[in-house]
Amino acid sequence: MIQAARTLDTYGLLCPVPIMKTASAIREIAVGEVLEVLADDPQILEDMPAWCASNGHALLDTIEDGEEYKLFVKKVK
Amino acid sequence: MSKPVKAVGLLSGGLDSTIAAAMLMRQGIEIQGLTFYTGFCVVEHNRRSKTRKRKKPVRNEALQAGAKLDLPVEMIDISGPDYLKVLTDPKYGYGKTVNPCIDCRIFMFRRARQYMDEIGAQFMFTGEVLGQRPMSQRRQPMNVIDRDAELDGLLLRPLSAKRLPPTVAEEKGWVDREQLGDIQGRSRQKQMEMAEEYGIEDYPSPAGGCCYLTDANFGRRILDFFEYEGKENLTMDDVMLLKIGRHFRVKPDVKVVMGREEGENKFLERYAPGRWRLETKDVTGPTTLVEGHPTDDDLRQIAGMTVRYAGSKADPDTPVACRYEETERILEPAPVEESVVEEWRI
Numbered sequence: 001m002i003q004a005a006r007t008l009d010t011y012g013l014l015c016p017v018p019i020m021k022t023a024s025a026i027r028e029i030a031v032g033e034v035l036e037v038l039a040d041d042p043q044i045l046e047d048m049p050a051w052c053a054s055n056g057h058a059l060l061d062t063i064e065d066g067e068e069y070k071l072f073v074k075k076v077k
Numbered sequence: 078m079s080k081p082v083k084a085v086g087l088l089s090g091g092l093d094s095t096i097a098a099a100m101l102m103r104q105g106i107e108i109q110g111l112t113f114y115t116g117f118c119v120v121e122h123n124r125r126s127k128t129r130k131r132k133k134p135v136r137n138e139a140l141q142a143g144a145k146l147d148l149p150v151e152m153i154d155i156s157g158p159d160y161l162k163v164l165t166d167p168k169y170g171y172g173k174t175v176n177p178c179i180d181c182r183i184f185m186f187r188r189a190r191q192y193m194d195e196i197g198a199q200f201m202f203t204g205e206v207l208g209q210r211p212m213s214q215r216r217q218p219m220n221v222i223d224r225d226a227e228l229d230g231l232l233l234r235p236l237s238a239k240r241l242p243p244t245v246a247e248e249k250g251w252v253d254r255e256q257l258g259d260i261q262g263r264s265r266q267k268q269m270e271m272a273e274e275y276g277i278e279d280y281p282s283p284a285g286g287c288c289y290l291t292d293a294n295f296g297r298r299i300l301d302f303f304e305y306e307g308k309e310n311l312t313m314d315d316v317m318l319l320k321i322g323r324h325f326r327v328k329p330d331v332k333v334v335m336g337r338e339e340g341e342n343k344f345l346e347r348y349a350p351g352r353w354r355l356e357t358k359d360v361t362g363p364t365t366l367v368e369g370h371p372t373d374d375d376l377r378q379i380a381g382m383t384v385r386y387a388g389s390k391a392d393p394d395t396p397v398a399c400r401y402e403e404t405e406r407i408l409e410p411a412p413v414e415e416s417v418v419e420e421w422r423i
């Protein structure tokens with residue numbers, strides 16, 4: 001079970017909006033902490049790994065539950 | 078060792094901006110990618126409207142490019158009233174449809190310049206190619222854009238640099254002009270060769286058309302809105318609705334938006350508050366929203382149109398549920414001729 005410092009709810013929003021929200025939420029947690037992102041736009045499965053790779057954060061896990069997704073992003077720097 | 082020179086790159090994720098970034102990385106420049114969210118993205122809209130399960134995953138190309146080149150990408154949200162003013166009152170007018178490309182570039186470049194200062198970057202760059210796009214990428218508009226966005230020579234266009242006057246980055250020796258490009262025009266041959274040289278694969282096709290403002294249908298709808306509702310009243314909610322469904326102007330103060338398939342119907346439901354909403358009873362059909370001040374006769378005709386688009390399952394006299402906020406009535410549809418529907422279509 002990953003312990004998240006914060007949860008960001010992006011249900012109903014379409015990418016890239018959840019990604020932009022992730023970017024601002026990650027600024028508010030400390031390095032080493034984890035942000036949990038809740039989403040229902042499947043594009044996040046493409047965009048979040050790319051965003052993490054480009055911005056140097058770690059996507060620890062992605063849990064798919066039907067049409068809902070939970071993504072755990074660890075702030076690395 | 079001295080600190081590397083830092084540059085902000087406007088990335089679309091297309092081949093040109095990816096090559097521009099790769100070129101500068103080779104020269105040891107530290108790059109921060111930047112991309113803007115305008116609210117007029119076609120990819121986003123398509124996903125919104127079509128049913129969710131799609132074979133091919135949609136992706137944000139700017140982020141993909143960032144991941145590929147291993148460079149950070151910032152996405153800035155510029156959608157909202159200030160950007161809408163660019164659309165409603167462009168100083169330099171529109172392109173083929175309602176695309177205010179010159180003003181849009183000025184707006185973006187200004188914001189990019191501000192971002193550059195915020196993060197302490199020394200210059201910025203784009204993947205623009207001289208003469209590639211009719212409106213914003215000819216020499217004269219480029220000069221206008223640079224002047225109005227107050228870039229002070231800080232924007233480098235690496236792909237066409239040798240055909241343009243030297244910028245600050247070249248003058249200060251941050252980049253070697255000799256190693257920059259001299260590309261001009263619409264052919265993409267050179268870019269393809271460079272992509273191969275740099276090992277850039279899997280780039281999106283340069284078909285463009287990623288911006289709704291260049292779409293002719295959308296353009297007609299925007300102009301209809303300007304005429305009947307006044308451009309000063311345009312909001313992002315209106316923009317969302319203009320992108321979706323079939324549109325009909327029944328009377329100067331009555332407009333109809335009708336979903337074309339399930340995804341659109343669902344999306345329209347969210348905009349029902351403050352509007353009339355019509356749906357066929359018992360048989361599936363489109364969700365129809367009515368804006369303005371329809372009379373009872375108007376509503377019955379719109380009900381007729383809703384039945385018409387419900388397809389073969391609906392008889393011409395299929396009852397239609399008509400709701401406004403908490404109230405619901407069942408309407409008997411009035412027949413509408415095809416020719417009338419066509420006249421109303423926006």
Ligand code: SF4
Pocket residue numbers: 115176177178179181182213288289290291
């Ligand atoms: S195509 Fe759209 S996003 Fe691109 S410059 Fe023109 S108005 Fe702006």
